[in-house]
Amino acid sequence: MPHEAPSTIALVGNPNAGKTTLFNALTGSNQQVGNYSGVTVSLTAGETFTPHGKKLRVLDLPGCYSLRASSPDEQVTIDALEGRIPGHAKPDLVVCVADASNLERHLSLVLQVIERGFPCVLALNMVDAAEKSGLRLDPQKLSEELGIPVVPIQANAGKGIVQLKQALRHPFPNAAEPVWKTPDADPDASRQAFIRDLCALAARRPDVHQQTTSDRLDALLLHPIYGWIIFLGVMFVVFWAIFSFASVPMGWIESLQGLLAGWVENSMAEGDLRSLIVDGVIAGVGGVIIFLPQIILLFLFIGLLESSGYMARAAFLMDGVMARAGLSGKAFLPLFSSYACAIPGVMATRTIGSAKERLVTIFIAPWMSCSARLPVYFLIVPMLLHEQEGSWKQALVLFAIYALGTLTAFLVAKVLRKRLGPDAGSHFMLEMPPYRPPQWSYILRHVTDRSWSFVKNAGTLILGLSILLWALSTYPKHDGDDPSEALAHSAIGRIGAVIEPVVQPLGFDGRTGTAILTSFAAREVFNSSMAILFRVEETDDDVKTRSLIRDRVAAAKRPDGTPLFTPLSLISLLVFYIYALQCLPTSAVVAREAGSWKWAIGQFLFMSGFAYFASLAVYQTGRLLGF
């Protein structure tokens, strides 16, 4: 009986060969798992169809230079090829993706795959760039010498895909014989000799070194002085752009929120349900959704930087700096990704060869203020500066916040690295892809995926938590007119009273303490909680400034009449949020990547404790100094 299970093909190739672009071209919207900042750190599976209508499972494997298992990436590739990854069958055929301009370097992996006995097809990618640079390619000759089908393609333009699918028709070609293998010679050397001869024959280079546009750009961007200035400039512009461009759409969202709340209030009689909808759901979820424009912009910039090739240059420049922290430039991308979300950042550490460096990077990743903290920062910073959003002062303060988190992280990394001790030398090596115009379809898909996850999260987790918080602050009810008494009587008021002594030395009151507690479920909930907890302080219904929450919180007073939130307590609050680790999913990923829960628990305890004491120190020192 013929098997109806679809055959599995795997995509293998060097990093930057264009495997993932090919994968997207083959599977289109059928892919199941997304990539992070262009680095495939896990298996992506999808489906495609041959011209004859047969279904094929496609596995996109991490880019690697050889099958030697010198890094976790390569180990995953080897495991996948051997069929050792649960949930994925051993591939029936391997499509080796190679950069046509780089065959001398990319063919080694192809030969190793053939040696392992897999039927192979060689996809020669980026043939357009190769031809343009004067390379003389002879796919026919390559195919003859290698014994496998060779298909020239241009994955980012969708060219050659049909021909590639033709080569994938059933029955699959047989595995080729590794003709270069000689019984007693060193396998590396015989591969190298074969590749050299083959390239001289079928991939002739007119001139070994050419001054390309990328080289000219690198002369400037990697310059020891100008390169750095440009790098810092780029980083600051990215920050500033995110925070100023987003202000207009944020205003729209806020107006929409106000309209919606007003409509509901006018359509319903006063009562608990109305309160649930307006003060619970709309306020709670709105307090998070309003930051969607910023999230979108942040992911957009990260995608742009990575896609254009600039990220690799940044890693090169940062290597020297990161060495002071005991890290290498390879840790730059994971840490930079952590500014968006620590989860993919932690996973991206698989490209780091040194196990100890990897652990340290994972440990400090949460201190790269992730995007979930942005709603909290955006609530507090304008209050601190008494200004509207979008000003350069705010960007500067935000830059300082990020800088503080980053610097502390590096200090801790340095200490931790020393304590872990040196390891078997794993050295810095990095390939710089040529600069290229950003691949918009890829970036937009990436941004859409991540932004949609953010919205979904708001619609589910945040919605649920807002409802529960509303209940906690409404019940048990209190007969009487005084709103603050009613709040004190409710469940959350009582929790707040219990917490108050613990957080008072930090400059917070019971309500803020409660909001902080709730934000351990998800940081954005802090805003929702503040919106709900402070609603009874509302004295003015006209929304003059942009945020209802900020107005109310700023107007909040202590029992003795002094303002609740002085600049000092706001700074103390900011410091707390910079350092607190409040994301259970991150801890789960850390536990998995570090290999044990001990690391995750230790990280949580350390960071929580650090946050508390840092906040304490800031507030108490400030008070001593008279602020």
Added chain:
Amino acid sequence: MSWQTYTAIAIVTLTLLIFLIRFARPKKSGHCGHGCGCDKKHE
């Protein structure tokens, strides 16, 4: 207690139940709230 209060309390109870169930059962798809795909078992 008006119908509004009853409805509100019903919604709250439902929400609480959903949370408890999700917490007790190991999450099937998507360990992370932020919807990033994770590798199937690494070991």
Added chain:
Amino acid sequence: MRSLLAADLEIDSTMTLNQVAVGCDVTISMLSGPGCERLRDLGFCEQMRVRKLAGGRNLLCSVCGTRLAISRELAEQVLVSAVG
């Protein structure tokens, strides 16, 4: 069959990649050290032509038209000779 002495002389007359001046083209004559497998995987193979683009803590080189960055320690393991 080269004598041992001649082979020694050949090694002495070559330089490591670190010692090459920026902007020079050289040919890799030998790799020696614990990192040579990784170096070969990356593209630094015997008889490959390399142009050194930048030096210092990390080197930037051009091999077959691709820019590659490697650390000083790794570059120390790459022995080169003048193009010829």
